[in-house]
Amino acid sequence: MAKIKQNSPVLFFYNNSKKWLTKISKKESFHTHIGVIKHSDAIGKEYGSRLITNKDKYVYLLEPTMYDYVMKIQHGTQIVYPKDLGYIVARAGIGSGQKILEIGTGSGSLTSFVANIVKPRGHVYTFDVDENFMKIAEKNIKKAGVSKYVTQQNLDLKTAKTLPLEDMDVALIDLGDPWIVIPKVRQMLKGSGSIFAICPTMNQLEKLTMALVENEFTDIESTEHILRTIEAREGKTRHSFQGIGHTTYLCFARKAFFGRESRKFLEKSTTEKIKPKTTKKPVKKPTKKSSKKSS
Structure with a gap:
């Protein structure tokens, strides 16, 4: 024991x-x-x-447990709570051995939780632009005992000219404007790879969904999760007056191939085939009539 x-x-x-x-x-x-x-x-x-x-x-x-570490984590930013973490992992099918891309490390709650699941063969690659938040996240990740399975990098993927990763299983995005990175995230995901974006407002969900459709993602789903605890006591069980209400909205999607490029090529080829050819008829030159002289 x-x-x-x-x-x-x-x-x-x-x-x-x-x-x-x-x-x-x-x-x-x-x-x-x-x-x-x-x-x-x-x-x-x-x-x-x-x-x-x-x-x-x-x-x-x-x-x-990892739940305890998440709930007691040092906050530099708003954390992702266990009620949302559990759904993210279940819906995206995150498991041991997977490669996870995270954009927006924040305080490292989501990073730590996911790293604990993908270990020992998997890895989380997390990116942020704020060095102060990154230091807080590094301490939290270390405290949770998963540093070995996390790589932190100070890089703005919105403006990055080269992409640092490829063939990722899942992308987790926690930005104020997640739609901006969707084209680059698509390039780093494997086929059918999943995206989960954390959005505080419904306006963000709208813009994000439009970007997902434009960039050929399917199975798009937006959800909100409310947790209400029950105080179970003999003879007086009731709902608790305390609980975790709205924390964030979640948006899930999967990378697909809509066939737009092949359809454009087909349409172009068909147009070229049925386009009427205009051939110019040769213009006949007028012939001179010969006149006979009378003798």
Whole structure:
């Protein structure tokens, strides 16, 4: 059974609203409103055990999941929440061994979540233009333990003259104007490869959808996901007054081939075949009539 030791990640869990994610260090103590939690008291215990604080309150020692890392991530930008992350992974069919393109790293929540799924054979290639956000994302990705499966690059793909990747399985876009990069994303995706774009407003969805159709994407779907929790208690179960409402809109699509180029070629060829040829008839020169002289 897994035992907690020095540098082990632990989620100190008191209740759904009071929980702390940390790394165990023998000399450290955690001061909270429910009392002092000594890290040294956790060493040697099995995950799932509980500690009693000096105020006679207890906390459970839980092994952190990727959900915990995402929810406790350091925010530099708005993060993508688990209720949306799960749908992205399921709808796009993201799995181990895939190559993922991400444009707009942000705080690294989506990056970390996806990297944890595609490992150990897959990889996430993520691009951003803000160095400060990239540093925050790097710390979050490292804390989640997936740095080995992520490559970060400071590059603006909107203006890039050469494309850094090819044959990607999935592209994840988190930009204010995602429609601008769609032509380049198409070139980097494999056939039938998926796109997921995160859009805060419906106006963005409209422009994005037009760009997807123009660039030959199909299976286009826009969704919004609302999460409402239930407080299940004996004799008084009800909906929770708290929940996660609107966070973002999601737009999904797949790369296809509409046959536009071949159709244009066919139309051109057909036009050339049926185009009437105008041939000029040779103009006959007038002939001079010979006149006979009378003798």
